Amino acid sequence: MYTQAMDTVGKDAADAPKALRSTEELALQQRFDARIDAGEFIEAKDWMPDNYRKTLTRQISQHAHSEFVGMLPEGNWISRAPTLKRKAILLAKVQDEGGHGLYLYAAAETLGQSRDQLLDALHSGKAKYSSIFNYPTLTWADIGVIGWLVDGAAIMNQVPICRCSFAPYARAMVRICREESFHQRQGFDALLTMMTRGTAAQQAMVQDAVNRWWWPSIQMFGPPDDQSPNSAQSMRWGIKRISNDELRAKFIDATVAQAQLLGVTLPDPELKWNEERGHHDHGAIDWSEFWRVVGGDGPCNRERLAARVKAWDDGAWVREAAMVHARKPSTQAQAA
């Protein structure tokens, strides 16, 4: 029940090239390919191949689910933030993530599936969401580290999506990336405060959080390129602009310098600059752990999904009341 396998799209007969295609359909396909090659944006009402639509529905809805589920680990600390200022910042951040989910569900809906269908795939355990949100937030330092590393990885992955060939997704990402950038800075700021003005115990808490979140953060970029079944086609379609491994390398390079500034040690003794490659070498990533978490058996998968389902069930009366209200003739219209 808790698997994150998305079996609603991309794995059916529609994947196979159609034996018989009308001349009109072939012309549409050629026109679409030419537009992609020319770097043009595709709008929701434009013709697009079925698998392009399915791939985007899969990725955008998974992204939306990640934003919604991603509210939970941090939401856990709103009532325990150490100061009023940090509480206000965290409240705003968690609210932003909810807003990102809404833009993304709206972008996914333009491809033909309803919000209810998309959410049902999440609630029934069929749809994936980011592996990172299946880890627990044990201390306040985890909140700083989520901002610094998780939002940092999210931005690295998402800035290229602002140039995604599907225009509604690209437009949503522009605003999301601006907000994620603020999120990353607030996380870094919270950690810097603890590292420069905190007690030895607070500094140790930061190091412990970095130790626990580092490897899951670099797994966020997805499997290595040679084990990524969707990458080649998504790159061809301009949905992905930079590969999983390239983005991971850019993130590691940027983060090493920030870790030095903070005064924390990244928990990888093999991390060192490789002049020839122009990137850091790093230790082996535990992909078996990644697939275990993606498959539903991470530390918090069951808890996260149960919390989302409960929120959906508890909110049923609000949705119902809103629908009844929307169906009522407006008071202005009645007065007229």
Ligand code: FAQ
């Ligand atoms: N977790 O062939 P690829 C955030 C799956 S938002 C779970 O490489 P693709 C904001 C993948 O779906 C974070 N599953 O796949 C925030 C595929 O399975 P499928 C989310 C993963 O799509 C911050 C299979 O593995 N961001 O953090 C993961 O080409 C703080 C094979 O992989 C996005 O969603 C994973 N990490 O590349 C909120 C960005 N990685 O579906 C709160 C948009 C891979 O075929 C607090 N998405 N899989 O059954 C993307 O850029 C891409 O979808 C990738 C995966 C790069 C995630």
